[in-house]
Amino acid sequence: MKVLVPVKRVIDYNVKPRVKMDGTGVDLANVKMSMNPFDEIAVEEAIRLREKGAATEVVVVSIGPAKAQETLRTALAMGADRAILVTTDDAVEPLAVAKILKAIADEEQPGLVILGKQAIDDDSNQTGQMLAALMGRPQGTFASKVEVEGDSVTVTREVDGGLETVKLAIPAIVTTDLRLNEPRYASLPNIMKAKSKPLANKTPTDYGVDTTPRIETVKVSEPPKRVAGIKVADVDELVAKLKAMGVAA
Amino acid sequence: MDFSPTSDQVHIRDAIFRHCAQFSDDYWLDRDRSGEFPGDFYTSMAEAGWLGVAMPEAVGGAGLGITEAAIMMQAVAEAGGGMTAASTIHGPVFSLEPIELFGSDEQKARMIPPVLSGAEKMCFAVTEPNTGLDTTKLKTAAKKVDGGYLVNGDKIWITNAHVADRMMLLARTTPLEAVTRKTDGLSLFFTRLDRDHVEHRLIPKMGRHAVGSNMVFINDLFIPDDDRIGGEGDGFRIILKGLNPERILLGAEAIGIGRNAIQRAARYARERIVFDRPIGMNQGIQHPLAKCWMQLEAANLMVMKAATLFDRGEDCGVEANAGKYLAAESAFEACHTAMLTLGGMGYAQEYHVERLLREVLIPRTAPVSPHMILNFIAERVLELPKSY
16 A cells, blocks of 8 residues: 655744844745654554555655755655656646646555645645545544554544544545654764655646635734733732633623 | 756665655654653664764775765754754764774774774763863873773763764874974874763753763773774874865854754745735845854865865865864854844754754853864964964
8 A cells, every 4th residue: 555645845934033124934045944743643654554554655745945855855754765756837726736646546546645634834734635535535634543453543533622533544634743653863874775765757738737826815923922911019919810800700 | 167066966865865854853852851761772883884974884884075974964954853853873884984094993993883883882081170172281191001091081062972982182292392203292093982980971051952962081991902903103194184174064064054944944934924914025034044054064164175075185274273163153143133033932952942042052152162262263364473
């Protein structure tokens, strides 16, 4: 069974994003970029499935600028087998990403597509679900556990108020939550090996997908600054205030 | 002139930061307090293949250059472990070079892989109590006997001699009086550190307590002929080849420490509120930190230039020395400025800058003092007469 893992190059989670002066977006010039952390978890899970013998090949794909190649190399250094880079300088919205992934899945015929539940830059949380719909296949989102048995996969989902377990027929789409696994560190020999692993260069046109944005970003602004809270002198005053606000009886 | 790192170099820096994130600030502070060797860090780096960064693939390395080794070691220091982290793995990263360059195929296959895999630790024994930088006057004697050599003598400042399984040793095989050139008469060995014939005594010191420096007393240590690297009497010339890489790595590490100190200071200055505003709003705090940043980054360019020249096989003596000097001086200034930025808290161990300040004195003094570098630049570049 082949596993397809889409990965996105995003602003590094340690970097404090700065909004551009004209409010059109986040300033990405000279900013450290990394693999979306949820995608890293997806890559790790796919590699573990291969190590367990449940998968035979891990194919990673990224859609984005030429520099997304670095992100793919990171995934290859972690242990993925080969990579597909779909180069475009446009901002690609989740639906267009899902359409390209659908076209790739049609070619590759993976048993599982494992995606991060969302990217930390736009927090859309849509691509996995859209892909499942386009492919007409079952989905297990927000996975904290993935177990493949024969031609089905059991996914434990982190939902409000607890865990939900679903059993899906393969091929299926899984999106990862934070607690699924702890991604490995790339070792030096694997970084070196990653350089000679195959990386195919494609464009959205190769897959016949129009990536023209359907949504216009009107304005991006910093979150409002936190204002100072109210200081109380003692517990009695605190209780009185809470009562006055109607949050304590 | 290309100042941008290659994709490999970016990946290496990134991977090291991720790897080192397993070892927190408190890990390094704990080790500094207890003096316990960071064995788990050493093992993890060996298992992830990092010790062989600059060794050829044929002996289990990655086949990269000193530039990559410098970037790696800089990230190791910069991740918060400072000189302790760097010195823990420094030996294998660059001191195996003589074996690789001058050893026989049998020696390479026998000696290098166990060190890269972490199975054996090594130390590098050159300096002696009475002959610090004056290497050609070394006294430790290796007397030819049947099948090998019998060695006697004292060494000092031998890092990790107390935990090492193997020792790279420079010893005199021909008395100084009997040689024609003073650079003759020394031979290099890589041999088992036999504790029955080698005693060590840790030197109580200012910082980097987890990576010990030792006095080493060698008493009738037998070294088989097979453990001599290169020809008899060629030891000094072999060792010379490794001096520039050592300076480059130390310089890169110093810059890593300096950057880490500045980052800690800037973070503190942004968060620490005094008189209702962050102290980082004051130019008295900002300007010294900005100056340190500029000096560190300028020094880094010189260090990387030296590394690039070395990897191209060009002469890099001037750049390697200048880079080490600039790096160590600016890193010292950075640690000192960081400490002043933190005020009283800078003196408290839990803020980690005092540890960095203590450790940054090492690359400032070693492997060659700033004074000797100034002498070297004065003579070599400015063509001034030798002063000593």
